[in-house]
Amino acid sequence: MTQAYTPGLLVTPCLWWRCRRVLPVTGRVLVRLHQQVTAEEVVAETETPGDAIPVNLSRTLGVAPGRVASTLLVNVGDAVEAGQVIAQSEGLFGWFPKEYHSPITGMLESVSAITGQMIIRGTPRKVQVRAYLAGEVTEVLPDEGVTIEAHAAVLQGIFGIGGEAYGRIQFVCATPEEDLTADHLRPEHRGAIIIGGRRITRTAVDRARELGISALIAGGIDDQDLREILGYDLGVAVTGLEKLGLSVIITEGFGDIAMARRTFDLLRSLQGQPAAVNGTTQIRAGVLRPEIIVPVVATTAAHASREGISGLLDVGAPVRVIREPYFGELGEVTGLPSEPQWLASESKARVVAVRLNRGETVTVPRANVELMEGVAT
Amino acid sequence: MTEQHANQATTPATARDINPDALQVILATDCGSTTTKAILIEKVDGVYRQTYRGEAPTTVEEPAADVTIGVINAATEVGELAGRRLVDEHGLLMRPARGRDGCDIYISTSSAGGGLQMLVGGVVKEMTGASAQRAALGAGAIVMDVLAANDRRKPHEQIQRIRDLRPDMMLLAGGTDGGTTRHVVQLAELVAPARPQPRFGGQYRMPVIYAGNKDAAGMVADVLDAVCDLSTVPNLRPTLEQENLAPARDRIHDLFLEHVMAHAPGYDKLIAWADAPIMPTPGAVGDILRTIAERQQLNVVGVDIGGATTDMFSVFDGAFNRTVSANLGMSYSISNVCAEATLPQILRWVPYDCDERTLRNRVKNKMIRPTTIPQTLEALIFEQAVSREALRLAYVQHREFAVGLSGVQQQRSVGDAFRQEVGGKSLVDNMRLNLLVASGGVLSHAPRMVQTAMMLIDAFEPEGITRLAKDSIFMMPHLGVLAQVHPRAAMEVFERDCLVYLGTCIAPKGTAKAGQPLCRYRLTGGLTAQGQLIAGDLLRLPLADQSACEVTLEPFAGFDVGAGPGKPLTAPVHGGTVGVILDGRGRPLQLPHDRALGQTIVANWNRAVEMYPE
Numbered sequence: 001m002t003q004a005y006t007p008g009l010l011v012t013p014c015l016w017w018r019c020r021r022v023l024p025v026t027g028r029v030l031v032r033l034h035q036q037v038t039a040e041e042v043v044a045e046t047e048t049p050g051d052a053i054p055v056n057l058s059r060t061l062g063v064a065p066g067r068v069a070s071t072l073l074v075n076v077g078d079a080v081e082a083g084q085v086i087a088q089s090e091g092l093f094g095w096f097p098k099e100y101h102s103p104i105t106g107m108l109e110s111v112s113a114i115t116g117q118m119i120i121r122g123t124p125r126k127v128q129v130r131a132y133l134a135g136e137v138t139e140v141l142p143d144e145g146v147t148i149e150a151h152a153a154v155l156q157g158i159f160g161i162g163g164e165a166y167g168r169i170q171f172v173c174a175t176p177e178e179d180l181t182a183d184h185l186r187p188e189h190r191g192a193i194i195i196g197g198r199r200i201t202r203t204a205v206d207r208a209r210e211l212g213i214s215a216l217i218a219g220g221i222d223d224q225d226l227r228e229i230l231g232y233d234l235g236v237a238v239t240g241l242e243k244l245g246l247s248v249i250i251t252e253g254f255g256d257i258a259m260a261r262r263t264f265d266l267l268r269s270l271q272g273q274p275a276a277v278n279g280t281t282q283i284r285a286g287v288l289r290p291e292i293i294v295p296v297v298a299t300t301a302a303h304a305s306r307e308g309i310s311g312l313l314d315v316g317a318p319v320r321v322i323r324e325p326y327f328g329e330l331g332e333v334t335g336l337p338s339e340p341q342w343l344a345s346e347s348k349a350r351v352v353a354v355r356l357n358r359g360e361t362v363t364v365p366r367a368n369v370e371l372m373e374g375v376a377t
Numbered sequence: 378m379t380e381q382h383a384n385q386a387t388t389p390a391t392a393r394d395i396n397p398d399a400l401q402v403i404l405a406t407d408c409g410s411t412t413t414k415a416i417l418i419e420k421v422d423g424v425y426r427q428t429y430r431g432e433a434p435t436t437v438e439e440p441a442a443d444v445t446i447g448v449i450n451a452a453t454e455v456g457e458l459a460g461r462r463l464v465d466e467h468g469l470l471m472r473p474a475r476g477r478d479g480c481d482i483y484i485s486t487s488s489a490g491g492g493l494q495m496l497v498g499g500v501v502k503e504m505t506g507a508s509a510q511r512a513a514l515g516a517g518a519i520v521m522d523v524l525a526a527n528d529r530r531k532p533h534e535q536i537q538r539i540r541d542l543r544p545d546m547m548l549l550a551g552g553t554d555g556g557t558t559r560h561v562v563q564l565a566e567l568v569a570p571a572r573p574q575p576r577f578g579g580q581y582r583m584p585v586i587y588a589g590n591k592d593a594a595g596m597v598a599d600v601l602d603a604v605c606d607l608s609t610v611p612n613l614r615p616t617l618e619q620e621n622l623a624p625a626r627d628r629i630h631d632l633f634l635e636h637v638m639a640h641a642p643g644y645d646k647l648i649a650w651a652d653a654p655i656m657p658t659p660g661a662v663g664d665i666l667r668t669i670a671e672r673q674q675l676n677v678v679g680v681d682i683g684g685a686t687t688d689m690f691s692v693f694d695g696a697f698n699r700t701v702s703a704n705l706g707m708s709y710s711i712s713n714v715c716a717e718a719t720l721p722q723i724l725r726w727v728p729y730d731c732d733e734r735t736l737r738n739r740v741k742n743k744m745i746r747p748t749t750i751p752q753t754l755e756a757l758i759f760e761q762a763v764s765r766e767a768l769r770l771a772y773v774q775h776r777e778f779a780v781g782l783s784g785v786q787q788q789r790s791v792g793d794a795f796r797q798e799v800g801g802k803s804l805v806d807n808m809r810l811n812l813l814v815a816s817g818g819v820l821s822h823a824p825r826m827v828q829t830a831m832m833l834i835d836a837f838e839p840e841g842i843t844r845l846a847k848d849s850i851f852m853m854p855h856l857g858v859l860a861q862v863h864p865r866a867a868m869e870v871f872e873r874d875c876l877v878y879l880g881t882c883i884a885p886k887g888t889a890k891a892g893q894p895l896c897r898y899r900l901t902g903g904l905t906a907q908g909q910l911i912a913g914d915l916l917r918l919p920l921a922d923q924s925a926c927e928v929t930l931e932p933f934a935g936f937d938v939g940a941g942p943g944k945p946l947t948a949p950v951h952g953g954t955v956g957v958i959l960d961g962r963g964r965p966l967q968l969p970h971d972r973a974l975g976q977t978i979v980a981n982w983n984r985a986v987e988m989y990p991e
Contacts, residue, residue, distance in 0.1 A: 052570035054532040065559075109570060114596055115563045119570045159745045223737040235704055235713030236685075237744050253745065255738035283709055283745055284410075284685065323749040324739065324756055345757035346824035346990060349750060368749045 009156040009251075009289060011263050011372065014296055017152040019133040022145030024048065027127070033140050037131040037148060039276045039295075040166050044129045044145045050106055050122025058116020061089040061098045065116030071100075072118075074108055080120060081105050087118075132164060132276050134295045151298040153270055155251070155263060157217070160279030160290030161230070161239045162247030165193070167214035169270045169294065173197035176264040179256075180218040182207035189213050193275050193292070195267045198258045200248060205229050208246050215247040215277045217267070217292065219259035226254075240280030240288075247279035249290040252320075257328040260320065262372065270294045313371055319354060323368040330372070331356040395482060395652060397863040404455070404463060404470065404480040405855035406448050407658055408435055408487040408647075410685075413444075415451035416855050417459050417480070418870055425866040427874040430850055431455030436643070437489045443643030444489060445650065470650060484862060485651050486854040488658035489641065493517055493633050494576060496544040498524035498568070500551035500560040505589065508614045509550040510778075512588070512622040514699045516629035517660025518545075519686070521703075524567070526560055532567055539571035545637040547573065547583060547605075548625060549597070552590030554615045561589045565600040572604050575636070582606040584632045588613040588625040608632070633657060653862045659688050659701065661857025666690050666814070667697045668860055669871060675811040678837065679853075680768060682817035684708035684747055687767060689775040693804045698779035702771040707819045708747030711763060715740050718766035725968045726762035726835065728980035729755065754989060757824070761832055764819040768836030776803040807964075808840040808886060808939055814876065816848035826954040827917065827986050830879045834958065838966050840886040841939035842928070842948050845879040845955070878922050880953035884960035885910065887936040888967065895936050895961050902926035903952060913978070914961035917986040920952030928957075958986065 027046020031037055058065045071087045080086050080102040091097035106122040135150025170192040172184035180196025182203040190211055196204075196218030202225035208216050227233050230242065251263050275294040282288040313319070317333045335353035341363065342348055349365040356362060403418040403425075413436075417429045431454030436447035449464055456463035462478045465471050471479030495518040499506030502525035513520050521542050524535055547568065551561030565587075573583045585605040587597050594609045601607045610624040634654060638644040648655060656664075662681060670677040670692035679690040685706040690699045704713040715723060720733060736759070743749060751757040780803050815821070815833055823829045830845050839845075852875050860867035885895045889912035899907040903924035910916070920926060930938040931945045940946040950957055962982075969975045983989055 049572065051533065052536045054536065054567065054570070110566075112562070112566055112600075115559055115566060117563060117566050119566070121570070159741075222734065223741045224734060226741075233712070233716040234741075235716050236710055237712075253738075254741040255735070281745075283747060322742070322746045323752060325753055327739075327742065343751075344753050345751045346754070347750065347757070347822065348824075365750050365752055368752060370746070 009158060009370070009372075011155050011260070011266060013153045013266055013269070014151055014298060015154045016298075017133060017135075017150060017154055017293065018138075019135075019148045019293075020145065021129050021132060021148065022141060023129055024127060026143040029140055029142065029144070029146060031131075031137050031140075031146060033137055035137045037134065037137060039131055039134040039274065041131045042128045043131050043137070043148075046127050047124035048127055050124050051104075052109065053104055053106075053120045053122065054117055055100070055103075055120065056115070056117050057087055057100060057111070060100055061087060063089055063116070066113050068116045068118070069111055069113060072108075072111065076108050076111060079105075079107050086120075130164070132278075133293055134274070134276075150295050153266060153292075153294040153296050155266065155292040157249040157251045157279075157290040157292070158253055159237060159239075160247060160249040160277075160281050161226075161242045162215070162244050162279040163240050163242075164276065164278045164280075165214040165247040166274070166276050167191050167193040169193050169195060169267060169273050169275050171195050171268055171271055173218075176219065176258040176261055180204050180216060185211055185213065187211055193217065193277055195264075196259075197264065199256050200250065201225060202228050205244075205246075205248060209244065213246055215249065215279070217249045217251065217277070219250060219252040220255050220257035221248070221250050223254050237281055237283035240278070240282075242279075247277055247290075249277060249279050249292065252328060253322070255328075260330060260372065267292070270296075313352065313366065313369070318372040319352075319369040320372060321354065321356075321362075321364055321368060322370045323364070326354075326356065326362055326364060329356045329358070331362075333369075334361060336366075395862055397866070400481045400863060400866065402461070402474040402480040403859065403863075403866065404452060404483045405852075405859060406451055406483075406485045407851075407854040408437075408444055408447065408485060408489045409658065410489055411435055413447035413451045414851065414855075415448070415455045416850070416852055417455050417461070417463075418855075418859070418866065424873070425863075425869040427850075427852060427870050429455050429459040430852075431458060435489050437641060443646070444487075444641065445643045445646045448485070448647065448650075472652075482652040482862065483650055484653045484855070484858045485647065486656045486658045486661045486858050487638065487644075487647075493546075493629075493637055493657045494519050494521055494544045495546055495548060495629070496521050496524070496539065496542055496573075497548045498550065498564050500526050500564065500589075502528050504617075505550040505552070505614050507778075508620050508622065509548050509588070509625070511620075511698070512550075512613055512625040513548055513629065514701065515622060515660070515663060515697065516626045516633070517657030517663070518629065519701050519703055524564065526564065535567050536571045539568060539573050543574055543576040545576050545584075546629070546632050547585045548629065549585060549587050550589045550613050550625075552593060552612075552614075553617060554591045554612050556590055556592075558590055558593035558596060561593045562596045562600065565597045569600050569604050581636065584608070584636050586610060586625060586628050586632070588628075591615075606636075630654065630656070630660070653858060656854075656858045656861070658854045659699065661854045662688065663690050663697065663699045663857070665853050665857040665860055665867065665871065667692055668864070668868070670697075671695060672868070676806075676809050677812045677814065678772075678805065678810055679814040680771070680816070680820075681848075681851075681853075682707060682764065682767060682771070682819055684818070685710050687771040687817070689771050691775065691779055691805050693779075693806065693809065696779075696804050698775070698804065700771070700775040700778050702767075702774050705767045705771050707760065707764060707767065707817075708743060710744075710767075712740050712744040714763055714767040714770070717770055718763075723759075723762050723766050724972070725975050726765050726979060727759055728976045728983060729758070730976075731759075758989065760819060761823070761828060764832055765836045768832065772837055776805045779804045807838060807843075808937065810837075810839055810843050812844045812846060813837060813839060814846050814848060816851050816853065821847060821851060825988065826877075826879055827988055830882070830955045830958060831986060831988060833879075834882050834884070834960060835966065838884070838964055839882050840884055840964050841937070841946075842950065843882045843884075844951055845882060845953065846876040847879060848875060849877045878951060878953035880920060880955040880957055881950045882958045882960055883928065883930065883938070883950070884962075884964060885930075885932050885936040885938050886964040887932075887942070888912075888963040888965070889936075894933055895963070896930050896932040896938060898931075898959065899929045900926050900950065900957070901929075904950075904957065910959050910961040912961055912963060914959070915982045915985045916959040916961075917956055918959065919956040920950070921956075922953050924952040926950050926952075926957075
């Protein structure tokens with residue numbers, strides 16, 4: 001029987017999950033090997049250099065670049081305060097000297113005798129890395145960060161915005177077909193990770209921001225709504241740095257598309273559990289998908305390792321069609337013809353026969369199906 | 378380990394002696410972001426031919442994280458098809474060829490991991506900034522940003538920009554030799570406090586090439602030596618009217634191998650395996666197009682439209698230019714094409730009604746699941762409409778960039794240099810364009826060749842007489858790197874196997890009301906036809922590949938077919954799989970704003986050239 005490799009998104013109730021948390025530049029690791037950490041605990045921190053403010057002192061004070069050093073009232077390497085006079089020209093016969101006040105608090109980093117330019121460096125910025133995964137520190141990378149491991153339910157979304165967020169899983173929709181609207185959201189949801197069914201509406205996102213909700217998760221979102229939420233039309237799927245005050249993750253795609261039943265059921269089984277989510281998405285080389293991580297107690301019945309997931313498309317495999325005319329429909333592979341076949345578009349492509357959940361069996365290009373990966377609940 | 382294996386593992390590519398005359402079997406790969414494509418070139422009856430091709434997923438990501446695995450897989454596939462064992466039991470390429478085993482040389486290009494990404498700087502954006510950009514683009518890089526004293530950003534914004542970007546390397550230029558040193562040193566003083574970090578790993582320092590005023594080299598070194606790995610090459614703009622890009626470009630290639638590739642997974646092995654230095658893919662494509670244009674005395678435009686980016690190359694009167702439109706592509710960047718072009722512009726090519734909300738969601742779904750393909754005819758038509766706009770926008774960018782000084786060591790007058798400052802005339806002239814070459818998924822894999830031809834014509838709007846071709850299996854990168862080792866073999870394969878000629882487009886320049894005659898035409902020889910080309914007409918006449926005929930065109934007043942307005946022209950016309958397309962739609966091409974009328978007109982054009990099944 002012909003097989004094909006078709007990667008999909010991970011939706012699994014229990015996986016031994018490994019998470020590497022490192023600083024962007026070297027710094028201090030704050031936890032020990034084998035220490036148990038909570039998701040929001042800071043495990044490493046560092047300071048990155050502050051903003052560099054270049055000032056052409058030669059032009060500002062009206063002196064030759066070579067004489068700029070003689071106007072300085074502080075030395076290179078000295079701390080300076082915002083508003084402090086740090087340079088002063090001699091003026092004309094001692095009259096009308098010009099002063100230069102530091103625009104920021106920081107340190108005088110350098111002065112150039114060639115261009116007359118000085119650099120004032122702002123105060124360093126603190127960068128902290130949280131554990132993200134509640135579990136055990138299994139590796140300490142000196143000065144860099146740690147690796148944390150734990151059993152967790154792991155679900156990947158297809159697209160998200162906003163970075164990392166934390167909270168308890170809270171269901172607001174009764175079925176996967178129900179839209180997540182503003183009416184579902186209440187003040188007691190503050191700090192929660194809200195799970196909806198079909199589509200997240202723009203007004204729901206607005207309301208969630210008002211209420212201080214950590215994240216919204218549902219099957220789909222309208223592109224028009226996304227544009228209004230972001231304030232611009234997203235050109236490429238590289239996200240995570242949006243400052244929305246919450247993260248938004250969709251599990252299926254754009255439009256009116258219900259959350260896959262197995263995803264919905266798995267999340268429902270985790271109702272009330274503390275979770276970490278990350279909306280960061282990067283669909284380029286080195287693809288990153290948004291994720292929902294919920295630490296769980298290991299059960300032998302529902303346990304899988306990341307390595308155990310094959311990505312092999314075979315007869316009987318559960319799949320989702322990811323392109324029109326059957327976009328979003330779920331089904332099961334019933335055949336994998338080895339010879340390429342003609343499509344309605346007149347292209348010739350390798351195809352897969354899929355019996356859709358609504359009963360019809362259809363033929364679609366293999367490129368247009370996605371394996372429903374992970375262990376079924 | 379055999380002697381052959383030892384050689385593979387340790388000898389750097391540049392050290393090997395290659396005797397071109399002894400080469401019988403050549404294996405070439407192009408390691409792309411998603412696919413590694415291998416081709417086999419063999420000497421058949423005394424000439425080099427491309428005989429087999431194979432491909433395999435690129436393996437730079439986890440869990441494989443070793444590019445050579447993909448190379449071996451692709452080589453194995455091509456070997457199986459060719460009945461030639463190219464990979465031995467140790468998983469290594471077999472060299473030299475002996476009987477039905479092995480190949481004589483192995484060469485490769487690479488764009489995996491996002492290719493070569495550079496930040497460039499110059500004192501004046503339009504002068505040294507543009508020259509630095511040309512050097513980087515010509516070497517095959519994506520230019521992330523151009524910093525200049527006059528780029529309208531405040532110095533602290535420029536510093537922040539350098540900090541935010543994580544390029545593979547930087548190129549700094551500025552000032553003519555003997556001129557003022559202050560401005561270029563000031564540029565270096567913006568780079569130093571930013572403490573730029575390279576994209577791959579924090580273990581090595583950012584490579585920075587200085588190619589500015591030679592008198593400032595020492596001062597720039599004083600500023601940058603502590604924070605960067607600085608190397609100095611001759612000034613790329615030694616005088617106002619002279620551009621000298623070769624030393625900077627060569628240094629970019631060296632650093633690409635030493636730093637960027639050496640830090641990508643498995644590339645240390647790949648570099649050792651290859652018998653010639655590995656080239657960035659677009660650099661290799663540019664080289665082969667430039668070679669063809671020079672040898673055949675043609676003005677050529679080549680395009681490679683991918684999922685994320687569109688590369689554009691042109692050679693006009695020997696002047697080579699390359700641009701890369703980083704966010705114009707058909708999958709990863711399809712949403713950006715829609716945002717930049719706007720949906721109404723795309724829909725003008727679609728002859729059926731669509732719901733905007735549904736379309737917008739479909740576009741985003743393609744962006745987040747970029748490997749899907751159109752199953753229905755409607756989906757195909759929409760994707761081809763998007764491609765027209767992506768190509769059009771990329772071509773606009775290319776024409777705007779391809780101005781003034783171009784090419785290596787080209788002499789120009791001081792007057793020309795000043796004209797360039799005010800945004801000179803583009804070197805790319807559609808009327809003088811002889812050959813338009815297409816490559817990239819949406820163009821290469823179109824179910825009907827006429828679809829490829831019409832996407833090119835609608836997007837590029839060639840004027841006069843223009844031959845159209847496509848790269849049969851995207852082998853221009855392989856041939857570009859082969860040309861470094863064996864130019865004759867590269868040329869023989871290019872001429873016999875690389876290009877599939879689609880035919881010729883004949884399009885008078887000028888606009889007219891519907892029904893107004895544009896020109897008389899008479900075709901004789903391999904194709905006999907004559908008549909009047911009427912405004913709005915689109916005719917497709919069969920003329921097979923390898924066939925030619927002669928055309929005489931007599932334009933009416935106000936229309937130009939290449940000899941000047943209203944002047945007749947007689948010229949040879951070459952056939953192809955599509956034939957000859959007589960395009961009477963006018964230049965510039967204008968479609969009605971009225972959606973219903975536009976749909977009718979586009980449907981008529983599609984029918985006239987048999988674009989889609991009825």
